[in-house]
Amino acid sequence: MTRPIIVFDLDGTLVDTAPDLLDSLNHSLAASDLAAVDEAGFRRFVGHGGRVMIERAHTAQNKALVAEEHDRLLQLFLDHYTLNIPGKSRPYPGVVAALDRFQAAGYLMAVCTNKYEANSVALIGALGLSKYFAAICGQDTFAFRKPDPRHLTETIRLASGDPESAVMVGDSQTDIDTAKAAGIPVVAVDFGYTDRHVREFEPTLVISHFDTLTPDLAERLIAAAR
Numbered sequence: 001m002t003r004p005i006i007v008f009d010l011d012g013t014l015v016d017t018a019p020d021l022l023d024s025l026n027h028s029l030a031a032s033d034l035a036a037v038d039e040a041g042f043r044r045f046v047g048h049g050g051r052v053m054i055e056r057a058h059t060a061q062n063k064a065l066v067a068e069e070h071d072r073l074l075q076l077f078l079d080h081y082t083l084n085i086p087g088k089s090r091p092y093p094g095v096v097a098a099l100d101r102f103q104a105a106g107y108l109m110a111v112c113t114n115k116y117e118a119n120s121v122a123l124i125g126a127l128g129l130s131k132y133f134a135a136i137c138g139q140d141t142f143a144f145r146k147p148d149p150r151h152l153t154e155t156i157r158l159a160s161g162d163p164e165s166a167v168m169v170g171d172s173q174t175d176i177d178t179a180k181a182a183g184i185p186v187v188a189v190d191f192g193y194t195d196r197h198v199r200e201f202e203p204t205l206v207i208s209h210f211d212t213l214t215p216d217l218a219e220r221l222i223a224a225a226r
């Protein structure tokens with residue numbers, strides 16, 4: 001029988017990356033004479049990767065953004081972000097213990113994120129977490145990304161898992177919509193990056209700490225979804 005799999009979102013779910021994403025975003029926006037974004041703005045702009053974050057910051061400040069300028073600012077963002085990995089980013093409380101529990105219980109684990117794959121692999125490596133994951137799939141790994149459910153189902157296949165025996169953990173509407181479209185139960189953490197409470201997006205379950213996330217719980221969610 002295929003081993004069950006638990007798939008995690010990265011930013012705002014496994015790792016608190018907000019300070020570094022915000023620093024790199026503001027580094028990039030400064031080159032475009034935009035006002036710096038604050039924490040509240042960041043929560044509204046994040047979730048679909050750096051390119052969309054830059055675009056949303058411009059829209060919010062009523063600034064036009066042509067394609068070449070968009071490319072230039074994205075490159076500035078990525079160069080700054082890449083150079084500073086892992087920066088101040090750290091796993092949320094209880095993450096490492098939860099990964100150990102799922103590993104001991106025989107689960108496959110994977111990451112499905114709208115960060116670029118190279119930055120995701122580098123960040124997870126710098127935090128010493130690579131050994132847990134059978135696959136780390138970013139927004140550029142496939143020709144589609146969350147909320148397209150194939151980003152999740154192809155991540156599961158790449159990790160040698162089965163979408164019928166899978167659970168997703170995320171922090172945003174993007175993650176919840178993705179998992180629901182794939183028919184996969186989804187646990188939402190309530191401490192990540194969203195400007196509306198995750199409850200509003202109707203995940204299977206909301207948790208406030210990784211200590212709550214156990215293989216028993218995952219097994220129940222997978223069984224209930226069948």
Ligand SMILES: O=C(O)COP(=O)(O)O
Pocket residue numbers: 009010011012046047048049050053112113114115
């Ligand atoms: O960086 C982003 O915009 C989103 O990243 P996530 O999918 O890991 O939350």
Ligand SMILES: [Mg+2]
Pocket residue numbers: 009010011012013047170171172192193
């Ligand atoms: Mg996230």
